[in-house]
Amino acid sequence: MNANAQLRWLDSYPQAMRWDTELPTGPVWTLLDQALASYPDNPAIDFLGHKLTYRQLDEMVRRAACGFQQLGVGPGVHVGLYLPNTPHYVIAFMGVLRAGGTVVNYSPLDAERTLAHKIEDSETALMVTLDLASLYPKMAGLCGNSRLQTLVVGQFTEFCPDASPEQAGLLGPSTDVVFDERCRSFASLLDNDGDFIAYPLDDAADTLAVLQYTGGTTGAPKGAMLTHANITASCSQLQTILDESLKPGQERVLAVLPPFHIYALMVNMLFSLRMAAEVYLHPRFDAETVLDEIQRSRITTFPGVPTMFIGLLAHPLTAQRDLTSLKLCNSGGAPLPLEVQQRYSDLAGCALREGWGMTETTTTGTFTPRDAQPRPGSCGIPVPGAQIRIAPLDGSPGSLPPGERGEVCISGANVTVGYWKRTDATADAMTADGFLRTGDVGYMDEQGWLYIVDRTKDMILCSGYNVYPRMIEEAIYEHPVVEEVSVIGIDDAYRGQAPKAFIKLKAGAEAFDFAQLQSFLEPRLGKHERLAAMEIRDALPRTPVGKLSKKELMDEERQKQQRATA
Template sequence: MRSPYPDVEIPDVSLTEFLFADGFGDRADATAFVDGTTDDRLTFADFHAMTEKIAAGLAARGIGKGDVVALFAPNLPQWAALFHGILRAGGIVTSANSMYTAGELAHQLSDSGAKMLITVSSFLERAVPGAKEAGLSEDVVLTIDATEGHDSLADLVSSGAPVPEIATTADDTAVLPYSSGTTGLAKGVILTHRNLVANLCQVAAMGDVSPQTKIMAFLPFFHIYGMTVMMNQGLHRRATVVTMPRFDLEQFLSITQRYEVDRLYIAPPVAVALAKHPIVDSYDLSCVKTVFSGAAPLDGELGRVVARRLDCTVLQGYGMTELSPVSHCMPDDRGDLDLNSSGFALPNIECKLVDPATGEEVGPGERGELWVKGPNVMVGYLNNTDATDATKDAEGYLHTGDIAVVDDEGVYSIVDRVKELIKYKGYQVPPAELEALLLTHEWIADAAVIGVKDAEGEEVPKAFVVVQPGGDGLTDEAVMSFVAERVAPHKKVRVVEFLEQIPKSASGKILRKDLRARENA
């Protein structure tokens, strides 16, 4: 099934040319990026000038066409400038999770073949050992802020070297973000300039982001959601991007109010806070027009609570790192869609739903694994042909590992993961369905569900629950009864454990492997 939206033209150019070749017109002196915690700003003209100087400084240090540079830092306006400076120098960005340990960082540096690491001084205690473990010398570890013993961003931009003449094509690799994909250890995802340009063009056809828009960017730029939907979409649409180096609810609310941010990109954990936390009422959020949730499924009722509380439109989308990342979303003008859905396939995209057991394509209303084909689909996984072949087929379809249904209008709903379905006495139990139900309980702030073995060796649903302030009297029996009254018998939660917080990735995905590790400890 093709997208109901007409195809958009994808220019055959690099991301650098796509974003900067035509200049900025009357937006040259407008704010492109502002750090919401310090008010440090970069206008579009200043931003572009900085990327050119960074490219020159990198070239003077031997970074050229095809060389990989790692970025290991929190969200800052300078992160975005370094990203585009690396691309302007002909390099490839590999963006590292700012929560990584030295060992995890070393794996990415080694696997990607990074020649340089750019970080911040507060990360050096992890960055330096990680670089050394990967075989990099300390003199190629640079910092954004001035730090004794390391060259910094100031040194890069003051090199005085000429800006390199680099012939970058649409087919050249632009970024190597790391993803576990549908299964397994983190792998480098090869995304070309064409992939990133295509996704920006596709997303632009669905949304209403303009030069007047102010985008909140606390979700990390190292993750493809932050990279494309916040950082690069802001540049493409000449909007203002307000950055936060890390998420703090009170600071997030304060910055939203102070900068009159009108477009919030979030993950579901933030939706829970916006729906339930009492502190939200202490701030004037009347500026917020649109809340867009991605990275993990958002429960429709939770989204409706946020919409009512903030008097705004709540939308949802779907994507993967391997899709650059967006393949489906609710358009800005379709706030009438079921919030449990992920909206329509973007322009230029073709989808199939395939029964994982039979390999047969299924029709509207039937569950199947979502397969996606389009110009935003990755080239493959770096140095991993087997993983590429297992995920992307000969026709170019990416097998997402997610179970979805589609209606007759072409609206898709993600209902679970192929690998995460719990099998109870032969019945399939979707964890996401139980998690969404648990979040409707007034005393449950957050929840996650996995399958565990009972005394008979049968896989049963276990709920991990975070209690809302004031709900100290909530018992495991009450949680199980709440679910049992609302689902078929085979879906009942049979074990409950209370936690202080649910382990999640930086993009908001539940880390089920961590929950399973608790069971096996």
């Protein structure tokens, strides 16, 4: 046992890896500089068959930086990116930072009022988007009628001019764009000599790089402030934990997750730049297309979320494709059901590894060592430089001993400096000694492995007992015909609250009734965890990233209750 009980995970570290290793930080654009210096003619991006080398990407980023500065971007200026998974995002992201500005990420699936809130709250005056009918009209309507004053609009196909009609329509039709003094084209943004003003970055730890808004399941979304040091520290952590698996200049990464999400931004884009990898950008997830790309392009790395791996497991072509090029598949963004992890690893011949992190930790938090035997229900041990402790759920100070459930708290160079213009929320989220209160309920074992049980806000109070939906979901996933499941708490006259399961069955499976499910779960759950109801549905609601979403289900049940009592 390590002498420092608070760092009990040290004994679980691989022999060649140090938890206290140095984590280099600096300006985010140095990730591209380093790739360019070592691999200038390696392909950096493959978008629908069209490739850009690192030399070409750097030239476009420099031209974008110059173009942004001509539009007034510099230190303290916030630029919004309202973009899907296309080269525009990579070029604009790095261009804004090189120009001295700050990136604000916007989800293409946000409601218009959410977009308006983020524009006002983040002080976004300039927005980059595409000519898609699903994107441009929303921003055109807000431009000039809010704080937003200028649009830069690209064409979906300008980086793949020979795209097939099917490829060109992957995200729906394009629409006519009105170019005027408020709206200019992405091509005109790059129409310069790339001679931008290079602002020195004196303190990466204090210089804001990205405003990343949280999901906002309750209340208005908050902007987590991520500095240049937060982002490059997270890349250094990823480099350390994956160093034995991945080799600079040799990896091919399949990027399907949308880049406006922190997990995709870090793992697919920025860490890929650090590794000088070739990134295959897919505008959306399609199981058959993903399987074909892995086989055709000999993909080595595929980061995803649990629903993607569930979808691949359910697809009949998975067993017929050659997936032997895969060296690493990583699941994040949501808890990974153990059943899914084991089945996918067996089928793909590549270990599906799970980690835990969140927007406020710049996506890194824990990892599963490559040579370690995964522990059922655990998301791994703390990444280098991060400390994790379990605090009492009542908010009292101190750390709980191994095995006791409490709130997961984390500190490290990757942890946000706070919430934009929300000193109250920052104070609520941070402990006196600098740990972030994550809102996740979990426990740590004697060897420092972390087990996330649930979110504090998702916890169900049944007859005075704490019931965690994830525990019930894990049990239901063991049923052979269940493909996906979400469990929420509903009002119960006797128990106060009780669990209800929403279930999607595998294609062609015969449905079961509630009594049959209860019988299946009886040996797997405690009496206090037993379901009060279930619903079988053709599909379950998802977030923009593809994670299962409980918010819509909770809203439905709340409305049912209101109608019943009206």
